[in-house]
Amino acid sequence: MKLKIFLTIILLAAQAAIAAPKADKAAAMLELADQSRCMTCHDVDETIRGPAWRDVGKRYQGKPEVEEQLVQKVLDGGGGVWGAEYMSANKRAGIDNIRVLVRWILTLR
Numbered sequence: 311m312k313l314k315i316f317l318t319i320i321l322l323a324a325q326a327a328i329a330a331p332k333a334d335k336a337a338a339m340l341e342l343a344d345q346s347r348c349m350t351c352h353d354v355d356e357t358i359r360g361p362a363w364r365d366v367g368k369r370y371q372g373k374p375e376v377e378e379q380l381v382q383k384v385l386d387g388g389g390g391v392w393g394a395e396y397m398s399a400n401k402r403a404g405i406d407n408i409r410v411l412v413r414w415i416l417t418l419r
């Protein structure tokens with residue numbers, strides 16, 4: 311019985327150790343996205359004006375070559391892929407921040 315409790319604690323600690331960096335990363339990315347004003351149109355899980363970022367990650371799964379193209383599109387604005395809505399340009403966010411965000415979005419599933 312004591313062994314079972316011990317093993318449960320080890321398991322929970324291991325899970326927390328694995329989950330924590332991921333959660334930290336997500337929190338940092340959401341903060342950057344918020345500062346970059348992406349969140350007025352986007353959410354990780356829900357489609358607002360723009361597609362849910364999890365859907366974007368799934369759509370381009372296994373296609374890392376689209377990264378730079380998406381960075382340019384977010385910077386300049388564009389449409390025609392997800393529906394009738396158009397993404398306005400995001401120059402003020404800066405290309406480096408946009409690249410960091412797109413790279414993270416492409417890891418979402």
Ligand code: HEC
Nearest residue numbers: 346348351359360389390391392393395396397400403411
């Ligand atoms: C004014 C609303 C708006 C803002 C602000 C906005 N987006 Fe978008 N975003 C959209 C819309 C609408 C689409 C879908 C465009 C399409 O159908 O091609 C989109 C699509 C995308 C896509 C997928 C593009 C594709 O071709 O599949 C990514 C990635 C993205 N946005 C990231 C961002 C990031 C990062 C920011 C912040 C720097 C941001 N967006 C800010 C509205 C917005």
